[in-house]
Amino acid sequence: MRRTDIKENVSRETFSFLFVNSGAHRCIACYMMSLIITVLFAVGCLLCIVNGISPLDELISGADGAVKLCASLAGSYLIWMGLMNVAKRAGLVEKLARLIRKPLGLLMPGVSGAAAPITMNLAANFFGLGNAATPFGIDAMRELKREAHGSESATANICMFLALNASAIELLPTNVLAIRFSLGAADAYSIVLPTLISSIFAAVAAIIASKAFASIIK
Amino acid sequence: MKLLFPTLIALLLIYALIKRCDPYDAFVEGARDAVPTLLSILPNLxxxxxxxxVxxxxxxxxxxxxxLSPVFGALGVPAELIPLLVMRPFSGSAALAVLSDVLKTYGADSFIGNAASVCVGSTETIVYTIALYCGSAGIKKTSYAIPVALISGAVGVITGIAAVKLLLG
Incomplete structure (x- = not known):
């Protein structure tokens, strides 16, 4: 074997984990979240030490924040999941799902049980109820996973759902408006229309991009 | 808007009662399911x-x-917005804190202030959301969800800045 061949083989082996390949089980790019966390933590640690800050203290206080966030989510989570079940038993969820299944099927083919929580999640986001959107989103993810027979990797439908969440279509960006009011903006609402327009562009881009990625990976 | 959801909730309870499906019991049953979910998202968070x-x-x-400032510069994003945009996918509360700083520094009605507001409004804390959703559903491989989310965010920011330029001058 020529020397360059060996070199090429070695480099391909070494970096094979970087290539997104649906067949490869060990590619690191598939574990994107672990990659992000590891980079954030490792680089963060290094920077903290350089700047004379204790990374462990920051790590623990961040985790404390998680407990606080969970506690503050708990109330709305209990309420919305409870109400969702009332609507489910009254047959309203099934009605909503039947209504929305066809249009949703264009974006996410084969979606059935997840249709209702997906709709509720997108509606809650649209009306600026971020805390209510989270439980519906988690519910939707679990249903989508069940529809994928419990697969541990994100299916095309899951990626489409996450992409729609990423584009953040909101009628009123309530948090932003609250800050603008508190800082005395002359016309706090002036940003509503440009925000809506750019959200719609972002949603279209998200849909096109996830369809494109899905067809490449297939 | 303030009245819409309370009214809907009241109507839901009344409707369930009329249909004889015991809304109290149904609520408790649903809310009980929320408890293990809350505990299961805690480790991810x-x-x-x-x-x-850190x-x-x-x-x-x-x-x-x-x-990243050369990349953002090439896309026509003002340098004042870069820290905000880098923070945005990871932490909603931190991004709002940075937004508040930007508005104080450059003025809430300035071009930078408007553009910053639109960028925050038309994007989402998506890395955090994907971590939370996938973690709680037990999905280990996120496939192409994060690149797609970042593309969507970039389109939101670029069109947002353009829309502010066109509509608000």
Whole structure:
């Protein structure tokens, strides 16, 4: 074997984990979240030490924040999941799902049980109820996973759902408006229309991009 | 808007009662399911928020902003917005804090202030959301969800800045 061949083989082996390949089980790019966390933590640690800050203290206080966030989510989570079940038993969820299944099927083919929580999640986001959107989103993810027979990797439908969440279509960006009011903006609402327009562009881009990625990976 | 949801909830309870499907029992049953879910998202949140805190304390977001400024510049994004945009996918509360700083520094009605507001409004804390959703559903491989989310965010920011230029001058 020529020397360059060996070199090429070695480099391909070494970096094979970087290539997104649906067949490869060990590619690191598939574990994107672990990659992000590891980079954030490792680089963060290094920077903290350089700047004379204790990374462990920051790590623990961040985790404390998680407990606080969970506690503050708990109330709305209990309420919305409870109400969702009332609507489910009254047959309203099934009605909503039947209504929305066809249009949703264009974006996410084969979606059935997840249709209702997906709709509720997108509606809650649209009306600026971020805390209510989270439980519906988690519910939707679990249903989508069940529809994928419990697969541990994100299916095309899951990626489409996450992409729609990423584009953040909101009628009123309530948090932003609250800050603008508190800082005395002359016309706090002036940003509503440009925000809506750019959200719609972002949603279209998200849909096109996830369809494109899905067809490449297939 | 303030009355819409309370009214809907009241109507839902009345409707369930008329249909004789015991709304009290149904509510408790549904809310009970929320408890294990809440406990199962806690580990995801702890690791996510912990590492973000370490990265933030060390000045990592400032470092990324500096490294990425040529890329953002090429896309026509004003330099004043870069720290905000780098922070945005990871932490909603931190991004709102940075937005408030930007509005105070440049004025809430300035071009930078308007553009910053639109950028925050038309994007989402998507890395955090994907971590939370996938973690709680037990999905280990996120496939192409994060690149798609970042593309969507970039389109939102670029069109947002263009829309502010066109509509608000």
């Amino acid at each position: 702890a690791l996510m928020l912990g590492s973000i805190a 990265f933030r304390a060390g000045g990592g977001f400032e470092l990324i902003s500096r490294l």
